[in-house]
Amino acid sequence: MSVTPGRVLARVTVLPAIAAAAWLLVAFPLLVVGHLSPVTGLVLGGAVVLAAVAVVPRWVPDLDEDGVGWWPVVAVGLITVAFAAVQVAYHAEALVIRRDPASYAQFTVWIAERGSLPIPQQRELIAGDHPALGFGSLAYYEVGDVIWPQFLSGAPLVYSVGYWVGDLPGMLVAAPLVGALGVLSFAGLVARLVGSRWAPLAALLLATCLPQQWVSRSTYSEPLAQVLLLGALALTYDALSRAASPRERWDRGRLLAGAAGVVFGLALVVRVDVLRDLLPLVAFAGLLLLARCGRAVPLLAGLAVGVGYGAVAWFGLSRPYLDHLSDSLVPLLWLSAGVVLLTAVATVVLWRRGFPGTGPPRWLPAAGAGLVVTVAAGLAARPLFLTQQGHGDEATGRYVEQVQSAEGLPIAPERTxxxxxxLWVAWYVGPVVVVVAALAAAIVAHRLLRGWDPRWVLPATLLMWSVALTLARPAITPDHPWASRRLVVLVLPAFILFAVWFLAWLAPRLRRRAYPPVVRAAGAAAVATLAATMLVPTAVTASGIMSYRSDIGTVGATRELCAALPDDASVLIVDPAVASNYMQLIRGVCQVPTAAVDPSDRLTVEHVADEVRDRGRTPVLAAAVPRDLSRLVSIETPVAHPFRVRADQDPSTLMEPPRGAWPFAGDVWIAVPRRS
Structure with missing residues (x-):
């Protein structure tokens, strides 16, 4: 069998999603039963991943060659490798929990080292059930006598592989590699929907934009969710592209549909908001059933498997997190149940009665295109007549107020x-992409409602749905680059995909053979100029994060802190800020029992320290400044400063894209008190 560019590009670009899904299929149950380890991961997970990447891509049909040659394959490969190299060079060392990346990093360290959840409090190694002890910290919930991490386990399970290979540095480098695989997966989707020759431009636009670069430098969950969802869309397209075989119940198209369903569903193990993004998939599966398409049942079966994993991840390992999100999650669950029920009822009714004899009304395509334009115009006009407020969180309000004060803005803590x-999207990919993508989405909607390009139905509806809902209510602390996380998984890929599709749609119309050579040359120049106006603003905005690395020095400081603790230490944190930011770092990375103690009562601290000694362990007090220790220990007790970091951290802006870094100072002082 010959190796062709279309075959290579089609197969390589779905490998990341296939490998990630295969790993989660095995690693997640191992975590649930408490037996995740490098050995079980290599023997079981490694075998399944190798089998999946060896078999599933063989079912993928070749892309249309169209005389393009190898240059798109080479270009996409170079862009992916260059993106990975740049992000590895600029990767962060976020281990001190202030926001999500360090939370995910500490989650990863725990399951990579211990292989199970929940996290024990180890009260018996500190002071038993002493009421002065606290075991919860930022993003780690104290529930009964255990601790539960805040987030879902999908991303930590993938980053655990990096930790096993290279300890803390290996885990931190794994994140940029997953981000690069997101770029590769996106190139594959564009190659299928638009054409191979346009995949490099789309990949370059995504790789250049600031949010994709920024989120790939730390251990966020968005890059993995992006790989799974974009890869699943590509697999679904491939499944529908294969001709059905009446002789085979499970031909390659059906197998691909089942694989796509599994990949879609497993994204629920990575992020909660994926549930909202998958609702169009339910309606699409209903349409496939009504069309008597053999891909429908395998797609739904695979989706059911993935959703089952997601349900266990949500309600079995992240229930405190779901309780925290209940105000927004409960309505989403009801909406999802309604979509499933409505689709089921409509499918049953129409299965018996069939579709109405007449086709869709003539006005429907124009109405669909008009709806797309109206929604885009409404989102663009909102700042002119609306100032949204009411995030309802006191801590978020305080932080928004701090950023407003730093930028010299009017103080409005409740503003979201x-x-x-x-406008955020326009910051990061340029206004030309936003306008062109909106126009392209309207044209695509018009074409779909006329019955053209049926394989575009799922990608177009899912992406438009996700864009509309995400932009209508981002539901995130609004400082940047933090808020740009909401755009990474599907929103930015959607805008870039539609913008590139418009170029591909426009180019042949400007270079028709009937035109004089001068006109055709002018058309080609116009397309090139339009592509440049997309790329240049994207690159200029991205330069705002190219001058720093976040939290650098934290890995070395963490190792010094762990080395400074006695092997039999039980750490008592007497500083609320250190307890919030460092407790899980000390407990997970240094692997010593850790608890917070109220420092206001010196007698209580001394009593707890004596309780630690009575258990044959060494009490160690920890705080951010030495004076908080000096007033709790005798004057001759030495105070050490093993953790000291002076570095850059991500900035926070509200009214403009981020430019440059803010300073970060991290300190932990320790002392071993004498027996009172």
Whole structure:
């Protein structure tokens, strides 16, 4: 069998999603039963991953060659490798929990080292059930006598492989590699929907934009969710592209549909908001059933498997997190149940009665295109007449107020800035991409409602749905680059995909053979100029994060802190800020029992320290400044400063894209008190 560019590009670009899904299929049950380890991961998970990447790509049909040659394959490969190299060079060392990446990093360290959840509090190694002890910290919930991490386990399970290979540095480098695989997966989807020759431009636009670069430098969950969802869309397209075989119940198209369903569902193990993104998939599966398409049942069966994993991940390993999200999650669950029920009922009714004899009304395509334009115009106009407020969180309000004060803005702690969401997109990919993508989405909607390009139905509806809902309510602290996380998984890929599709749609119309050579040359120049106006603003904005690395020095400081603790230490944190930010780092990375103690009562601290000694262990007090220790220990007790970091950290802006870094100072002082 010959190796062709279309075959290579089609197969290589779905490998990341296939490998990630295969790993989660095995690693997640191992975590649930408490037996995740490098050995079980290599023997079981490694075998399944190798089998999946060897078999599933063989079912993928070749892309249309169209005389393009190898240059798109080479270009996409170079862009992916260059992106990975740049992000590895700029990767962060976020281990001190201030926001999500360090939370995911500490989650990864724990399951990579211990292989199970929940996290024991180890009260018996500190002071038993002493009421002065606290075991919860930022993103780690104290529930009964255990601790539960805040987030879902999908991303930590993938980053655990990096930890096993290279300890803390290996885990931190794994994140940029997953981000690069997101770029590769996106190139594959564009090659299928638009054409191979346009995949490099789309990949370059995504790789250049600031949010894709920024989120790939730390241990966030968005890059993995992006790989799974974009890869699943590509696999679904491939499944529908294969001709059905009446002789085979499970031909390659059906197998691909089942694989796509599994990949879609497993994204629920990575992020909660994926549930909202998958709702169009349910309706699409209903349409496939009504069309008597043999891909429908395998797609739904695979989706059911993935959703089952997601349900266990949500309600079995992350229930405190779901309780925290209940105000927004409960309505989403009801909406999802309604979509499933409505689709089931409509499918049953129409299965018996069939579709109405007449086709769709003539006005429907124009109405669909008009709806797309109206929604885009409404999102763009919101800042002119609306200032959204009411995030309802006191801590978020305080932080928004701090950023407003730093930028010299009017103080309005309750402001969410959600009305600016489309402007955020324009910041990061340029206004030309936003306008062109909106126009292209309207044209695509018109074509689909006329019955053209049926394989575009799922990608177009899912992406438009996700864009509309995400931009209508981003539901995130509005400072940047933090808020740009909401755009990474599907929103930015959607805008870039539609913008590139418009170029591909426009180019042949400007270079028709009937035109004089001068006109055709002018058309080609116009397309090239339009592509440049997309790329240049994207690159200029991205330069705002190219001058720093976040939290550098934290790995070395963490190792010094762990080395400074006695092997039999039980750490008592007497500083609320250190307890919030460092407790899980000390407990997970240094692997010593850790608890917080109220420092206001010296007698209580001394009593707890004596309780530690009575258990044959060494009490160690920890705080951010030495004076908080000096007033709790005798004057001759030495105070050490093993953790000291002076580095850059991500900035926070509200009214403009981020430019440059803010300073980060991290300190932990320790002392071993004498027996009172």
């Amino acid at each position: 800035y959600e009305e600016m969401s489309l």
